[in-house]
Amino acid sequence: MSDTHAQTAPYVRESMIAQQPPPLKEAGAVKWVRENLFPTWLNGLMTLIAIYVVWVVLSHLVPWFVSPTWTATSLSNCREILAASGDAASKACWGVIRDRWEQLLFGFYPSEFYWRPTLALVVMLLGLGPVLFGNFPRWFMGFSLASPFLIFFLIWGGPIWLPIAVALGFVLGVFAFRALVGVNQIVGVIAAILVPVLYWLFVMGPLVDTLASIAPIGLESVRSNQLGGFLLSVVIGVSAIVLSLPLGIILALGRASDLFIVTKLSVGFIEIIRGVPLIVWLFTASLLLNYFLPPGTNFDLTLRVIIMVTLFSAAYIAEVVRGGLAAVPKGQYEGADSLGLSYWQSMQLIVLPQALKISIPGIVNTFIGLFKDTTLVLFIGLLDPLGLTNAIRASTDWNGVYWELFVFIGVLFFIACFSMGRYSLHLEKKLQRENR
Amino acid sequence: MSEAVQDRQINRSAMQVSDEVAIDINNMNKWYGTFHVLRDINLTVNRGERIVICGPSGSGKSTLIRCINRLEEHQSGQIIVDGTELSSDLKNIDKIRSEVGMCFQHFNLFPHLTILENCTLAPIWVRKTPKKEAEATAMHFLEKVKIPDQANKYPGQLSGGQQQRVAIARSLCMKPRIMLFDEPTSALDPEMIKEVLDTMIELAEEGMTMLCVTHEMGFAQAVANRVIFMDQGQIVEQNEPHAFFNNPQSDRTKLFLSQILGH
Ligand SMILES: Nc1ncnc2c1ncn2[C@@H]1O[C@H](COP(=O)(O)OP(=O)(O)OP(=O)(O)O)[C@@H](O)[C@H]1O
Ligand SMILES: [Mg+2]
Numbered sequence: 079m080s081d082t083h084a085q086t087a088p089y090v091r092e093s094m095i096a097q098q099p100p101p102l103k104e105a106g107a108v109k110w111v112r113e114n115l116f117p118t119w120l121n122g123l124m125t126l127i128a129i130y131v132v133w134v135v136l137s138h139l140v141p142w143f144v145s146p147t148w149t150a151t152s153l154s155n156c157r158e159i160l161a162a163s164g165d166a167a168s169k170a171c172w173g174v175i176r177d178r179w180e181q182l183l184f185g186f187y188p189s190e191f192y193w194r195p196t197l198a199l200v201v202m203l204l205g206l207g208p209v210l211f212g213n214f215p216r217w218f219m220g221f222s223l224a225s226p227f228l229i230f231f232l233i234w235g236g237p238i239w240l241p242i243a244v245a246l247g248f249v250l251g252v253f254a255f256r257a258l259v260g261v262n263q264i265v266g267v268i269a270a271i272l273v274p275v276l277y278w279l280f281v282m283g284p285l286v287d288t289l290a291s292i293a294p295i296g297l298e299s300v301r302s303n304q305l306g307g308f309l310l311s312v313v314i315g316v317s318a319i320v321l322s323l324p325l326g327i328i329l330a331l332g333r334a335s336d337l338f339i340v341t342k343l344s345v346g347f348i349e350i351i352r353g354v355p356l357i358v359w360l361f362t363a364s365l366l367l368n369y370f371l372p373p374g375t376n377f378d379l380t381l382r383v384i385i386m387v388t389l390f391s392a393a394y395i396a397e398v399v400r401g402g403l404a405a406v407p408k409g410q411y412e413g414a415d416s417l418g419l420s421y422w423q424s425m426q427l428i429v430l431p432q433a434l435k436i437s438i439p440g441i442v443n444t445f446i447g448l449f450k451d452t453t454l455v456l457f458i459g460l461l462d463p464l465g466l467t468n469a470i471r472a473s474t475d476w477n478g479v480y481w482e483l484f485v486f487i488g489v490l491f492f493i494a495c496f497s498m499g500r501y502s503l504h505l506e507k508k509l510q511r512e513n514r
Numbered sequence: 515m516s517e518a519v520q521d522r523q524i525n526r527s528a529m530q531v532s533d534e535v536a537i538d539i540n541n542m543n544k545w546y547g548t549f550h551v552l553r554d555i556n557l558t559v560n561r562g563e564r565i566v567i568c569g570p571s572g573s574g575k576s577t578l579i580r581c582i583n584r585l586e587e588h589q590s591g592q593i594i595v596d597g598t599e600l601s602s603d604l605k606n607i608d609k610i611r612s613e614v615g616m617c618f619q620h621f622n623l624f625p626h627l628t629i630l631e632n633c634t635l636a637p638i639w640v641r642k643t644p645k646k647e648a649e650a651t652a653m654h655f656l657e658k659v660k661i662p663d664q665a666n667k668y669p670g671q672l673s674g675g676q677q678q679r680v681a682i683a684r685s686l687c688m689k690p691r692i693m694l695f696d697e698p699t700s701a702l703d704p705e706m707i708k709e710v711l712d713t714m715i716e717l718a719e720e721g722m723t724m725l726c727v728t729h730e731m732g733f734a735q736a737v738a739n740r741v742i743f744m745d746q747g748q749i750v751e752q753n754e755p756h757a758f759f760n761n762p763q764s765d766r767t768k769l770f771l772s773q774i775l776g777h
Contacts, residue, residue, distance in 0.1 A: 412585055413622030417636035417688060418612030420604075427635060431626050509626075 145169035148176055152475035174479045175486050178470050182486060185306015185461045191235075194297065195309050198232040201225050202316065210501065226320075233305070233313065235297035237290040243282045247274035302380040306461035308490050313380070315449040315494075318387040322448070323441070325388065326395025327434075331425060333396065334403050344396070351393035357454055359386045364458040383455055391448040398440035402433035435509050442502035446495045463487040522712065524736055528721045531739060534561040535594075536692055536723045537582060542591030544581060551577050552588070553747045561691075564724045566734040566755075569744035570770060575727040578744070579694050582725070583614045596691060612640050615685030619697040621677045623669035629656065629680050630665040633687045641688065648687070655683040659713050675706025679713050686717075693717065695726040731775060735759060743767045 116122040146163055150156040150173025160169055175182075184192055205225030208214035227241035254273040259266030290296070305313065332344030351359075363382040406429050414424035434441070456465040467483040470476050537559040544552040551574045559565060567575050580586045581593060584600050584607045593600045595610045624632050633652035637643040643651070656662045659679035661672075669677055678698055685693060695714065699707040711733050718724060718737045728734070734741050734755055741758040743751040743766070751758070751767045759775075762768045 407622075409618060409620055409622040410624065412618065413624065415585060416583055416611060416614075416616040416618075416622075417684070418608050418640045419636060420608060420640075423639050427639065428624055435626065 142168065142170050145172060147171045147173050149173060151177065153478055170482050170485075171479060172482060174470065174476050174482050178476070178483075179486070181307060181470065182463050182466055182483070182490075183308045185310055185466060186304045187300060187306065187309065188298075188304065191298070191300065194232045194235070194300075198229045199312070201228050201232065205229075231297065233309075234300055234302070236299035237286060237294065237296040239286045239289040239293075239296075243286050243289075244278070247277050247282065250274050250277055302378050303461075305380060307463050307466055308487075310380070310455070310460060310462050311449070311452045311491075312494075314384055314387055314452045314455065317384045318391055318448055318452075319445050321384075321388040322390075322392040322395055325392040327399055327430065329392060329396035330399035330403060333400055348393045348396050351389055352397070356387070356390050356451055357457060359390055360454060360458050362386065379458075379460070383458070383460065387448065387452065391444060394444045394447075395441060398437050398444060399433060401440065402435075402437035403429065405436050406432045435506075438502055438506055438509075442498055446498050449494060449498070450491060463490070522715065522736070524715060525719045528719055529562065529564070529739070530721060531560050531562045535559070536561045536563070536596060537725075538592070538594040539582075540592040540594075542581065542588050542593055544577060544586065544588045551747050552581070555591070555749060557742070557749065559692075559723065559725065561723050562721050563740060564718045564722075564738045565726070565740045565742060566738040567725065567727045567742045567744060568729060568731075568734070568770070568774075569750075573744045574747040575744055576696050577747075579616075579696050579725055579727055582692075582694060583611050583616055585616075608640075612636070612688055613691050615682075615688060615690035615693045617678065617681050617685060617693070617695045617698045619701050621669070621674075621681045621701075623677055623681055623684070625669050628666050628668055629661070629672070632669065632680060633684045636684070637687050652683070652687050655686045656680070658686070658716070659683045660709075673706060674702045675709045678702065678706070678710045682710075682713055682717070692723045692725070695724065695728065697727050697729070699728065699730060729774060731759070743770065745770070 115125045145160070147156045147159050147170065150159055150171055152173070153171060156171035156173055180189065180192065184195060187195060202225065205222045208218050208222050224245070227245045230244075231238060231241045251270045251274040255266045255270035258269045329344050329348060332340045333348065335341055335344075360383060363386040364379060367377065367382050410428055410432065411424065414428040419427065453462050453464050455462050459465075461469065464487065467480070467487070470483060471479060535558055537557070539555050539557040542552060542555040543550070555578060567579065569575055577586055581588050581600075582595060587602075588600075596613055598606050598610055600606065600610060623629075624635070627635065630649060630652055633656065634643075634645065634648040637648040637651065638645055653662055653665065656665055659682055661676055661679055661683075664672055664676060664680075669680065672680065682693075682698075698714070699710050702710060707730070711730060714724070714726070714733070715737055726733070726738075738755050740752055741755050742749055743758070743762075743764075745766050751762065751764045753763075758767075759771065762771055
């Protein structure tokens with residue numbers, strides 16, 4: 079090897095250096111601690127202070143959590159157990175969770191039918207699988223499409239013909255679109271909306287009645303006001319999430335469109351929905367909506383709430399997606415145009431995949447917010463988990479229990495929201511790996 | 515400037531200009547707001563012609579070429595491509611766009627799709643070609659631009675020159691009858707310029723009708739049968755390359771050529 083310095087003298091390398099592995103990082107816990115916790119004396123001091131704060135918090139919380147009251151049957155029973163164990167300090171009374179967890183999960187759903195919402199949850203998770211993680215067999219997509227109707231049937235029961243008849247409306251819409259799109263794109267879209275709506279309004283009711291009288295197959299029906307607890311939150315939350323994403327995307331495209339009326343309608347919708355608190359919309363759903371509906375129609379309150387929450391979160395999704403759309407370079411639109419792709423093709427194949435990828439964190443953020451906001455239905459008298467805590471306290475056994483219930487509900491929501499956050503990270507990483 | 519194409523023998527046997535008109539532009543005008551970008555453009559391009567458009571920055575070259583596949587809308591006059599007049603009729607626009615290929619300065623590949631998917635997308639969705647067939651065609655053209663081994667990579671993993679060749683292959687997969695190039699090499703390093711120009715020369719040798727906005731005068735001299743000089747939104751001079759470079763008529767052209775060629 080030449081040892082001449084390249085800068086100081088004419089230099090010719092005589093042998094090329096072969097590729098070598100990078101130096102191994104010196105490992106070990108001591109090094110980690112030194113580098114991360116005590117790199118300088120100031121940082122070391124901060125570390126010590128932080129450890130002290132954590133210790134103070136935990137030393138107060140942990141004794142409250144660790145409490146031998148799992149078997150208690152009432153609040154006074156709790157106190158007896160604690161007194162007997164010689165522990166006068168304030169401690170949690172977990173007996174209420176053991177006693178009432180089913181109610182917190184299912185509300186006043188008939189207990190002999192608890193298997194139905196549980197099975198519905200399994201169906202939901204299976205149905206979401208291909209949507210969330212891709213690469214499932216193709217026929218599974220059919221199951222995903224059918225799963226909302228199956229879930230509806232499992233939770234609400236009633237004649238099996240109702241969900242089938244509702245699903246038929248969508249099939250009719252697809253056929254109407256296929257048949258007329260050849261004539262004109264807009265005619266196709268109008269037909270795809272009009273045909274199912276007319277069918278649902280005028281044909282479906284009699285059809286279901288006839289079928290039910292001919293072949294009375296079904297599950298015992300459960301009324302909406304029996305739904306409650308975490309089940310209710312999940313039903314409202316998941317429906318609104320699933321429905322608001324496509325609606326939000328359409329609104330965002332509408333807002334970005336060249337068509338004057340479409341743009342103004344989208345902007346108006348988004349701004350009005352966003353500008354008013356969700357709780358106002360929920361009151362509207364529970365009180366006002368009945369004035370607009372034909373008298374005599376008994377439009378399910380849960381359904382009305384789902385619609386309102388969907389519209390509300392769609393407005394937020396639309397704005398998040400709009401940000402994503404704006405971040406897609408103009409060249410991508412032009413590239414798609416120059417190949418002769420139609421507007422919908424270029425949106426579906428080129429622009430939206432990129433825009434949605436950018437929007438993932440914002441979208442999931444909105445969904446997490448939406449899911450937690452479902453607890454607001456408490457104010458219009460629906461028995462979400464928080465509403466049920468009042469019901470539980472109303473019994474003499476558990477009068478005065480607060481924190482245990484809130485901790486339990488908090489954990490449920492945390493698990494759901496944390497999973498969403500993790501999923502969003504997973505998706506971002508996956509898409510990043512797929513295309514740099 | 516011209517060294518990129520110097521060392522190449524050009525096969526002119528297939529470079530035949532036919533009498534058939536490919537593009538016909540009559541008295542075309544375009545404004546951006548109140549700014550008159552293109553003024554009274556008249557241009558007829560026959561099938562098989564290789565036309566190079568040059569001119570100072572801001573003279574409207576890009577705008578002209580983008581009007582031909584309606585990426586920009588003209589306000590008066592006529593543009594007839596392959597016998598179809600460009601109007602606001604969406605059917606006509608999509609038809610013309612699928613027959614006119616376009617390469618951009620910044621490639622505009624789709625970053626979320628692999629090279630192969632970039633190339634098969636339009637044939638599958640616009641032409642309704644079966645996937646297998648579209649992939650075979652795509653591989654054929656990727657071989658032609660000499661990067662079949664990159665087919666399963668993503669655009670971000672390729673060099674600029676490779677990306678531009680993919681962009682050319684992507685356009686070719688639609689079997690266009692006309693190719694438009696808007697400064698395809700000006701975002702590239704000299705080494706990569708050569709590989710892209712080579713690809714373009716091969717296209718010309720096969721008789722493709724081409725309109726290129728470029729400042730590669732070597733390419734213009736070697737391949738073009740006509741050079742058009744634009745300034746302030748107007749066609750100032752057009753001629754066959756030898757005469758254009760050696761005996762420019764207008765003062766503007768002389769000035770432009772002296773700036774771009776002479777040192
Ligand atoms: N979208 C637009 N809105 C308004 N003015 C524009 C727009 N695009 C281009 N222009 C103007 O039109 C004129 C012509 O632009 P064009 O891009 O066609 O020039 P060019 O000849 O391609 O220049 P270059 O060599 O720099 O690419 C320029 O003065 C430019 O500022
Ligand atoms: Mg330009």
